Amino acid sequence: MFMLKAHRRSFSGGVHPPEGKHLAEDRAIEPGPATKELAVLLSQHIGAPARPLVKKGDTVTAGQAIGECQGFVSAPVHAPVAGKVKDIALQPHAVLGRSLAVIIEAQMQTPPQPPAFVRPAHFDPAAYTSAQIGAAVREAGIVGMGGAGFPTSVKIQPDTKTPKEVLVVNGCECEPYITCDYRVMLEWTDQVLTGIQLARQACGATRVFLAIEDNKPRAIEHMNASLARLGLASDIQLVPVKTKYPQGGERQLIRAVLQKTVPTGSIPPAIGVVVSNVQTTAAIAEAVVHGRPLTHRVVTVTGEGIARPGNYYVPIGTPVQALIDHCGGRTKDSARVVLGGPMMGIAAADLSTPITKTGGAVTVLTARQIGKGATQRPTPCIRCGRCVRVCPEHLCPTKIAHAVKNNLMDLAVQYHVGACMECGCCTYVCPANVDLTGYIKTGKIYLARQKKKMPA
Amino acid sequence: MIETISPDLSIGFAPHARKALSTQRIMLDVILGLLPAVFAAGLYFRLHGLLLIAVSVASCLAAEATCNLIRRKPNSLWDLSAAVTGVILALSMPPALPLWAVVIGAVFAIAVGKMVFGGLGANIFNPAMVGRAFLTASFGILMTTWTVPATIDSALAPVAPTNNIMDIRTQATPLAWSKVAIKDANGARIYNERHPLWSGLFGEKAGSLGETSALALLVGGLYLVIRRIIGVHIPLAVLASAFVFATVTYLISPDKFVQPFYHLTSGALLLGAFFIATDPVTAPLTVRGQWIFGILIGSFTMLVRVVGEYPEGFMYAVLLANSVRPLIDKFVRPVPVGGVPNV
Numbered sequence: 158m159f160m161l162k163a164h165r166r167s168f169s170g171g172v173h174p175p176e177g178k179h180l181a182e183d184r185a186i187e188p189g190p191a192t193k194e195l196a197v198l199l200s201q202h203i204g205a206p207a208r209p210l211v212k213k214g215d216t217v218t219a220g221q222a223i224g225e226c227q228g229f230v231s232a233p234v235h236a237p238v239a240g241k242v243k244d245i246a247l248q249p250h251a252v253l254g255r256s257l258a259v260i261i262e263a264q265m266q267t268p269p270q271p272p273a274f275v276r277p278a279h280f281d282p283a284a285y286t287s288a289q290i291g292a293a294v295r296e297a298g299i300v301g302m303g304g305a306g307f308p309t310s311v312k313i314q315p316d317t318k319t320p321k322e323v324l325v326v327n328g329c330e331c332e333p334y335i336t337c338d339y340r341v342m343l344e345w346t347d348q349v350l351t352g353i354q355l356a357r358q359a360c361g362a363t364r365v366f367l368a369i370e371d372n373k374p375r376a377i378e379h380m381n382a383s384l385a386r387l388g389l390a391s392d393i394q395l396v397p398v399k400t401k402y403p404q405g406g407e408r409q410l411i412r413a414v415l416q417k418t419v420p421t422g423s424i425p426p427a428i429g430v431v432v433s434n435v436q437t438t439a440a441i442a443e444a445v446v447h448g449r450p451l452t453h454r455v456v457t458v459t460g461e462g463i464a465r466p467g468n469y470y471v472p473i474g475t476p477v478q479a480l481i482d483h484c485g486g487r488t489k490d491s492a493r494v495v496l497g498g499p500m501m502g503i504a505a506a507d508l509s510t511p512i513t514k515t516g517g518a519v520t521v522l523t524a525r526q527i528g529k530g531a532t533q534r535p536t537p538c539i540r541c542g543r544c545v546r547v548c549p550e551h552l553c554p555t556k557i558a559h560a561v562k563n564n565l566m567d568l569a570v571q572y573h574v575g576a577c578m579e580c581g582c583c584t585y586v587c588p589a590n591v592d593l594t595g596y597i598k599t600g601k602i603y604l605a606r607q608k609k610k611m612p613a
Numbered sequence: 614m615i616e617t618i619s620p621d622l623s624i625g626f627a628p629h630a631r632k633a634l635s636t637q638r639i640m641l642d643v644i645l646g647l648l649p650a651v652f653a654a655g656l657y658f659r660l661h662g663l664l665l666i667a668v669s670v671a672s673c674l675a676a677e678a679t680c681n682l683i684r685r686k687p688n689s690l691w692d693l694s695a696a697v698t699g700v701i702l703a704l705s706m707p708p709a710l711p712l713w714a715v716v717i718g719a720v721f722a723i724a725v726g727k728m729v730f731g732g733l734g735a736n737i738f739n740p741a742m743v744g745r746a747f748l749t750a751s752f753g754i755l756m757t758t759w760t761v762p763a764t765i766d767s768a769l770a771p772v773a774p775t776n777n778i779m780d781i782r783t784q785a786t787p788l789a790w791s792k793v794a795i796k797d798a799n800g801a802r803i804y805n806e807r808h809p810l811w812s813g814l815f816g817e818k819a820g821s822l823g824e825t826s827a828l829a830l831l832v833g834g835l836y837l838v839i840r841r842i843i844g845v846h847i848p849l850a851v852l853a854s855a856f857v858f859a860t861v862t863y864l865i866s867p868d869k870f871v872q873p874f875y876h877l878t879s880g881a882l883l884l885g886a887f888f889i890a891t892d893p894v895t896a897p898l899t900v901r902g903q904w905i906f907g908i909l910i911g912s913f914t915m916l917v918r919v920v921g922e923y924p925e926g927f928m929y930a931v932l933l934a935n936s937v938r939p940l941i942d943k944f945v946r947p948v949p950v951g952g953v954p955n956v
Contacts (some may be wrong), residue, residue: 168950174630333630408950421951493623504624520629528631531623536636536692537734541893542844546900551947553898576949581628588634589734595626 165371166413167399170549172582174402174500175526176372177334181459184467186340188268189456190483195474196248196258197223197234201513202300203307204230209259215242220450223259226295232308233298237452237472240264249510251496251503258511261474269453271470274443276347276387282358287315290359290445297444298514299451303327303338303405303434304497306515309441312431313359322429324362325414326353326438328369328376329398329405332498335518337455340468341436342369342376346383352438353393355445360431365393366414367435372400402500403580407432409549421550421576436517456512458484462491462521471512477519478508487521492531495520500581529590536589544583544593550576554583558593561600566607569600577601636733639842640693646837647700647888649829654822657762658708662822668712670699672719680728694733698722701741701888704823705881705928706748708760714752718744738935739895742928749928759786759819786819787879788924791871814878827878834887843891846900850907851886851914852877858915870919881927882914889927895935902938902945909934 200206207224217223217236224234240263250256295310315321326349330338342349357365369377377397384390398404398413408419411430419425425432436455443449452473459466464485471480477494481487487494495502496516512519524531544554553572560568574597583593654662677695681688689695702722706715722744730736749756816826824830837843859873876882881889890896890910897906910930917926 172632174628174632412950419951420954421949422954423951491622493625493629494619495627495629497627499630500628502627502629504622504627504629506618506622506624508619508622522629527623527625527629528633529635530625530629530631537732539636539639539694539734539893540896540898541639542898545898545947548947549950551950553947555898572946573949573954576951576954579627584626585628585630586632586634588636588639590631590635592626594628598626 165399166396167401167404168409168412168549170547170551170582171401171403171409172547172585173400174333174585177459177499178336178339178372180334180461180466181336181457181468182339184336184340186271186344186455186468186470188270189469189471189475190479191263191266191268192472192475192479193263193266194243194476195237195261195263195472196476196509196511197236197261197474198248198250198256198258198511198513199224199234200250200253200256201234201306201473201515202232203305204228204232206257207231207234209245209257211242211245211259213242213244216240217242217261220452222298222450230308230311232300232310233296234259235298235450235452236261237269237474238263249505249507251505251510251513251516258474269470269472271453272447272449274345274348274447276351277446280351280354282354285355285358285445287359287361290355290441293445293448294359294441297440297450299437299440299444300514301434302436302440302454302514302517304501304515304517306513309433309437312426312433313356315359315361316426319427319429321360321426321431322363323415323431324353324357324360324365325407325410325430325432326356326365326367326393326435327405327407327410327432328367328373328380328435329410330373331370331400331402331405332500332502332518333402334459334520335457335498336459337457337468337517338435339373339376341439341455342373343379345439346379348439348442349435350383350387350389350393351446352440352442354389355441356431356433356438362431366396367393368396368398368410368414370400370404371397402582403549403578406549406578406580408578421573451514454512454514454517456480456516457518458521459518460491460495460521460523461526462488462493462523464488473514474511476509476511477505480512480519481508481521488523490523491521492524493522493527495522499526500585501579530584530592533590535591538589538591541588543586543588547582547586549580549582550578552577554593554597555591557600558591558596561596561603566600566604570604574600574604636692636694640697642837642840642842643697643888644693644700646833646842647704647823649832650704650823650826650884651700653816653826653829654704654708657764657816657825658760658822659763662708664712665706665708665710665715665822666700666703669703669706669715669719670696672716673699673702673723676720676723677728680724680732684728686732689732692733695723698727698740698744702744704884705741705745705821707756707758708822709758710755714748714755717751718748721747734894736894737939738932739889739892742889742931742935745928746932759789761819762817762825764817786924787871787875788918791875791879791918792924818879820879821881821884824881824884827883830883830887834883837887837891843887844900844903846903847891847896847907848886850904851890851911852882854908854911855882855915858912858919862915862919876915876918880914880918880925885910885927885931889931890934895938897938897941897945899942899945899947902941905941905945906934906938909937
């Protein structure tokens with residue numbers, strides 16, 4: 158039993174929702190739709206939105222910067238295709254509601270093709286300085302592509318106070334249904350591994366781990382073989398971790414891989430750890446080796462409510478509707494379109510919402526998959542404590558949710574509402590069908606507004 | 614822009630998936646877990662035993678429906694929590710209790726034990742125990758009249774003085790015996806000789822409807838644990854603390870106190886450890902809190918059994934622990950993984 162535990166590294170708490178990976182995991186990355194109009198949002202990351210560099214009527218070339226950094230924690234955005242700036246206007250944004258975007262009318266409508274990546278023979282990351290890598294990553298507008306969207310250049314810059322000793326590359330993809338990182342690991346292996354080497358060179362980490370959930374044996378096998386092929390087996394340690402949601406949460410991953418704890422309210426660099434998503438490392442390699450900005454990403458279009466699930470190479474700014482049409486449209490029983498996966502994704506009512514750098518999936522769910530959450534009213538909390546037992550951060554979700562519901566924000570703070578990462582495990586298990594995560598999110602927004610960090 | 618919104622799509626907070634487990638299903642599982650004990654009640658106390666259970670459940674449901682009507686609240690019978698209260702209340706009744714008495718107990722349990730607090734999830738005390746406490750206080754003799762199980766050969770002389778108030782054959786419960794034993798020098802030894810272990814296991818002894826058969830309760834309890842309806846912490850804490858308490862008293866004076874095993878299999882300890890103390894509404898939220906809660910119940914039960922005036926103290930132990938439960942939840946909170954932040 159103890160042996161088993163040691164081999165299946167994990168964290169305490171968590172849930173096992175239906176994985177749904179079978180829908181798209183065997184679909185190779187294909188070119189996405191050729192869209193006439195792309196809306197490139199200026200805010201696709203944590204931090205200050207980019208400032209537009211073009212105006213209405215300008216012509217832009219593919220890869221041209223169309224928005225520049227505004228502040229230290231920020232990222233530029235680039236035109237994915239050549240064309241004309243049709244407008245700079247508010248567009249639906251998955252998180253912010255509405256946000257400014259550069260709308261580009263594409264010159265030619267050709268399906269997007271991923272450019273070839275050539276790993277230089279005898280590649281040596283030491284040929285680049287940390288500053289060079291950081292600058293290239295910043296110019297390319299790379300942000301964390303796993304979902305949070307923290308500017309990568311800031312994340313991988315070295316720190317003299319608390320040296321970034323460990324780099325954990327996140328290939329868990331614990332979110333159900335999504336398979337884009339899995340396909341990237343299988344098909345873009347050279348980019349991923351080259352990017353890991355560069356990220357390590359940039360932040361000065363002495364140890365590097367690549368964590369993959371053990372429900373992806375093919376990825377683990379393939380990565381092991383590739384590490385051996387490139388002679389990196391001694392540099393990068395592959396760590397299979399237990400398949401459990403939210404294994405890919407960075408705090409949970411650090412717990413599983415390093416048995417270390419990130420203090421509440423802090424971030425991994427505080428304990429000298431950097432966590433980066435595999436697709437982000439692939440983008441780093443593209444940016445540093447070939448000087449390509451981040452203008453496309455792999456998006457999984459999946460779910461029981463879509464005709465042809467698959468993984469697509471998609472220009473950033475493509476409207477969700479175009480992707481859905483490209484995959485044969487929604488089925489008759491489709492009930493909800495989620496940007497992201499079923500556990501943490503955001504339900505979209507407006508399908509003109511554009512794909513962003515952080516949006517790895519469009520999941521179309523049917524009423525059956527959504528379950529009682531869509532149809533049944535909540536019943537009283539019976540204090541069964543299931544939410545407490547599954548909370549990966551060891552919080553007391555029912556207490557926080559009821560405090561928020563009754564507008565007792567002091568109590569919510571006492572129960573550490575701010576430490577919640579909104580993974581959704583509590584809502585998932587709640588037999589009373591209480592939207593615990595929803596209340597907690599509301600409470601966090603409410604508190605942020607009280608502190609005037611967020612506009613009303 | 615509004616016209617781009619698709620009206621056929623639903624929205625909602627993440628997660629967009631729910632586990633197929635409802636309060637109703639949990640309550641149904643508790644009822645299923647109680648079925649072996651219900652079967653044992655039918656076996657040993659025949660028709661009247663089953664009637665008591667049926668009347669108790671019906672009264673609980675009727676009381677809940679009436680309260681909902683008065684409070685203008687939606688119907689809540691289908692969450693089955695009232696039915697669970699009904700079964701547990703009946704199983705904690707003496708087998709020969711008149712039906713009208715259990716009706717009073719059931720109505721009190723639901724109306725005063727649960728609905729006045731706001732219904733399911735809001736009550737402080739276990740409703741079934743509130744109903745039982747009310748009956749014990751009101752009808753002392755009826756509530757301590759213990760029928761001999763129907764399977765015991767009527768030719769055998771009763772092992773204790775009979776009580777003819779209700780014109781039925783009665784017998785002292787094992788715990789009443791152990792009480793006698795404390796006062797009588799050789800009582801415990803005689804008791805231990807007369808009562809083979811298996812009588813406690815199968816339930817061929819006097820006691821409340823559902824508490825006599827340890828085997829039935831263990832089977833039902835195990836079902837709940839396997840189905841993950843209850844955690845093992847509370848039953849384990851209750852039984853282990855009671856066992857330790859009983860072992861200590863037995864070691865101090867084996868002549869005065871009965872063997873620890875008898876304490877575990879007699880009285881309401883097994884029924885309570887698996888089905889009453891584990892009522893989620895009235896138990897602490899955290900595992901650490903549940904250990905404290907269980908130990909409190911186990912040791913207080915034994916305290917009443919050993920030094921109190923009553924032979925059995927489980928009901929009072931549960932009510933006492935229920936009353937300190939908010940305090941336990943206040944002080945025993947889960948600590949965030951990353952420690953308490955310095956704000």
